[in-house]
Amino acid sequence: MRVHVVCTTHWDREWYLSAERFRFRLVQTLDAVLDLLERHPAYRFTLDGQAIMLEDYLEIRPERETEVRGHLTSGRLRAGPWYVQPDEFLVSGEALRRNLDLGMALVRRFGGEPVMAGYLPDAFGHLANLPAILRSRGIAAAIFTRGPGPEVSALGDLFCWRAPGGEEITAHRQPIGYGLTLSPDPEAARSQLRTALEELQAEANSHEFLLQLGSDHSRPQPFVPDLISEVGAPFVFSDHDAYLGAVQAEHLTLLSYQGELRSGQSHPLLSGTLSARLYLKQRNYALDDRLRFTIEPLLALARPYGAAPPETYLRRAWTLLIRNHPHDSICGCSIDEVHDEMDVRSQQAESVAEELGRDALERLGQSAFAGCLLVLSPQEGDRRLTTELLLARHEVTAGALRLGAQPAQFRVLRSALVSTLAGLVAELPQWLEQLGDRHPIRFLSWTVRDTHLEGEVDEGARAPDCPPPDTLIAEAIAAGVQTVELRVYQTLVQLSVDHLPEGEVAALKLQVAEAGVQSPPEQVPGLANGQLSVEVNREDGTLSVTEHASGQTWTGLHALRDVGDRGDTYTFSAVPGAPIKSRLLRTEPGEPGPAFGSLNLTYELTLPRQLTPGRDARSPDTVTMLIQTRVVLWNSARHLEFQTTFTNTALDHRLRVGFPGDGAGSLADSAGVTVIRPELRPGPETANWAEQPADAHPLNHWAAKQSPAGVWGVASRGLSEYGQESGLSLTLVRSVGWLSRDDLPERPSQAGPPYPVPGAQCQRIIQAEYAWFAAYQTAEQLGAAALAYVHPPRGWLVPTSPQSPSAEG
Structure with a gap:
């Protein structure tokens, strides 16, 4: 039996203090670490599995870089593999890989080798695909605390964790948490060590134990080196690599687990985050x-x-x-x-x-792409382009247009005079240079009247036929111009096309169509294409969608529902009472065109202003929120797209948009794989959990349900929480005013300091983009359609230069 004592500190770079205030404490902490390393040759210290602590320290203490390098090289000071300790569900899988790349490179830059264990002591749950992400960077183990449920706790402190793709790592669950602070009294400290050893033995699968000393923002305890030396075997100073290497040397046969770690059984999961x-x-x-x-x-x-x-x-x-x-x-x-x-x-x-x-x-602009609309398609599947461009005003109103062979449509988002510049002609070069710093000059026109020049400038992606600004200056000087007035316009439009060529890259000509593009018929309050028909409920603004091929109708879609929230930034806690429903004020047809049809819906939501002083009910005084939603149905699509905007003026509440439908639990994508999330509600079996289960699940890109009709679902560009009870719902805003509270029935303990955080009330303009998908035969098909929506094609009008070759359309 051997106890690997890893001295560490869990360092939240910023939390209840700013990064700079915590850095002040970090410098004091690492000063103490370096002093202990100098005085005690057997002592080791691990920097919380992240490397940014080195960077933050040495920016203030550059004179100690030689010491840091020496201890990193010897292996007595360990850091990495992460650059920062990440949340896994709120960032992309690619961002996690880049995080590892940055962290490992930083440790090596300072002369050390990174810890080769995915150390994640305090992350709020863990990805099903984390083993594959770690394996992609040569890391074969993970060490964690939060997240395991009963099925994982039953495996002991070590198990084989398998990703959906088959990648495996050795996983260590820390049974007594990620850090222990010892009493300065020697006998009390020895008693703590004996108790910790007994608790570790109770769940051990190995003769090798991991015991960490140090907790949140803790400084090293100066008596620890002498204490561990005096206690002696089985306690030895170590690090994560040494512990995992000793475990591997035992050639254990470990039980396997595949799936997420998102349970609040032993430690709060904090899904309100x-x-x-x-x-x-x-x-x-x-x-x-x-x-x-x-x-x-x-x-x-x-x-x-x-x-x-x-x-x-x-x-x-x-x-x-x-x-x-x-x-x-x-x-x-x-x-x-x-x-x-x-x-x-x-x-x-x-x-x-x-x-x-x-x-x-x-x-x-020096390539064959010059003068074309360059289109990049990140995802395979249906390619529908909606891209914002800055274009000349006369082209916006040019009539029927084509992008390559496809009919295209413009939607004018904003066209405005943004500035007027007037003065002497000598100032003209400076004005044009300043304009070029903000946007390329897309379009120039001017008229010379005696010694005065009147010009118009449209900012945007440079057009092939736009004369160089130098031409304007030369003509003005040649004409004897003395004074200049420039009117600067900015026209923001959206270019849309329903079909794009196959392939990741396309260079297409944008031109006025010669003939044959018919104007669509005048729209009525509803939408239809060859696959779906959409009707609007005139009372609450929910939608009914009928699929032509199957004849199935979904009702009550896009239901806005608001509930009071007495929780904090960590945990949602519903105030008793029925959800408040929206009222539809008006429905207006959107811009017709060859690529899609649209509706503009305006909702009214009358909400209590805040909670009552006792925080057990919502206040009688109210505020009114107007919610604008644009609904888009592409011509060949089997999904609806929504763009919703409102100003959040209420406090202490959560607003969700719901999509009723059949199916138990949910499917969802998570860091590149599909996971299954069963329904779990508070009950007798969860009564003693550290935090009760919540209907709040991480939304990476899409979530779905398996129904008799097939797999239907929702997706979003950036919304990160969904619910799976009574269909699927997306959270549009959650407003709370406290960092942490200790009076929540869902989580009896504090999760952080009880500080007021008025910014978490999110009193601001809220904008959200999301979509609903009719049923597909398989989750793979729905997932492909959803990814094509969340990562859509994007395009740019490539400028031209004198050296540009002619571009092929």
Whole structure:
């Protein structure tokens, strides 16, 4: 028997304090660690399975880098493999892999070798596909605390964890939690060690035990090196790799488990974090999608043309994004200051992405793509393009258009005069340069009247026929112009087409159709294509959808329901009372066109303003929220798309949109695989759990139910929580005002400090994009359609340059 004593500290980089305030404590902590390593040759310390602690420390203590490098090289100081300790369900599987790449590279940059165990002590549950993600980076083990249910606890502290694809790792469940703080009294500390050993033995599958010393933001206890030396066998200083290596040397036959770890039996699962501050999750989703499916493909296409920017720019964008992925950060369960700083990181990453995309498009202007609409399709399956473009006003109203061989339609989102510039002609070059910094100049026109020039500029993707700005300057000077007035317009439109060519990349000509494109008939309050017919209930605005082929009708779709929430950022806690339903104010037909039809629905929702002072009921005073939803039915689609916008003016509530339908439990995609989530409700068997089961499940991209008609479901671009009772529902907003509370029946213990967090009330404009899918024969078919929706084709009008070759349509 041997007890591997791993000295550590669980370091939430930001949580109830900001990152900089915690860094102040981190520097003091690692100063103490380095001093103990210097004084005690047998002592070892592990940096919580993440490497960013090295970066944060050495930015303040660069003079101690030599010491850090020496201890990393010797293996007495360990870090990684993660860059940050992530939440697994609220970020993409690719982001988890990039997280590992950054962490392992950082440790090696400072002269060490990363810990080769997926150490996730405090993550709020674990992915079914985590074994495959870890194996993809050469990691063959995981160590965790939260998430196991009765079926996993029965396996003991070690088991073989198998991913759906067959990848296997050795998993260690920490029976007594991820850290122990010892008493400074020697006899009391020895008693704690004996008790811990007995508890570990009770669930052990091996003669090798793992005991961690150190907890949340704890500094190393200076008496521990002498204490462990005096106690002696079976206690030895160790690290995760040494412990797992000793386990492997035993050649144990371990029981196997396949599936997620999302139970609140032993430790609170804290599933309310799936919907706390949803705006953070949506912004993270959009930036992840942009980097993977826009910026990286554009950079790859542009590589042969011109000098590419350094690869460190792309790494910088990913690093900024992943710094938002610690579980207390992306989960929305920190103080307001933390989440304000997350917005800054997101803005910085978006700025890098913007410049990388602009540079790639300019270099593609020297390729055969010049002058064409470049379309990238991230997913196979039905390809429907909806992309925002900045185009000249005269082209927006040009009539019937084609993209390649397909009819296309424009939807004008905004067309406005954004500025007027007036002054001397000498200022014209500076104005044009400033405009070019914001947007390429798409369209120029001007008239010279005596010594005065009147011009119009439309900002946007540069058109092939747009004269260079230098031409305007030269003509103005030649004409003796002395004064200039420029009116600057910005026209934002959406270009849509129902069918795109096969393949990931297409370069298509956008042109006015010669003939043969008929205007669609005038729409009535409903939608129909060759597959689905949609009707609107005039009272509550729910939809009835009939599938033509099967004759099946779904009713009550898109039901807006609101309930009071007395919980905190960690846990939803419903206030007694029936859900409040919306009322339909009006239905208006949207823009007709050759690609899709649409309806604009306006709902009214009258809600209690907040909770009563006793927090056991909703207040009698009310606020009214107007909810605008645009419903889109593409011409050849078997799904409906929704774009919903409202200003959240109520406090202490949760608003969901529901889609009734048959089926028990749910299917969902999760980091690249499909998982099954059975229904589990609070009952006698869960009465003693650390947290009661909740109808709140992580939404990666889509969720579905198996019904007699087939597999039907929902999908979303960035919404991260769904419910599976009485159909499927999506959370649009959850408003709470407390970081943590200790008076919730669902979770009797505190999950964090009892701090007020007014920002978690989400008093802001809420925008959500989601879809409902009629039944498919298999989950694979529905999943392919859903992924084609959540990661749609995207397009850009590639500018031209004097060196551009002629492009093929």
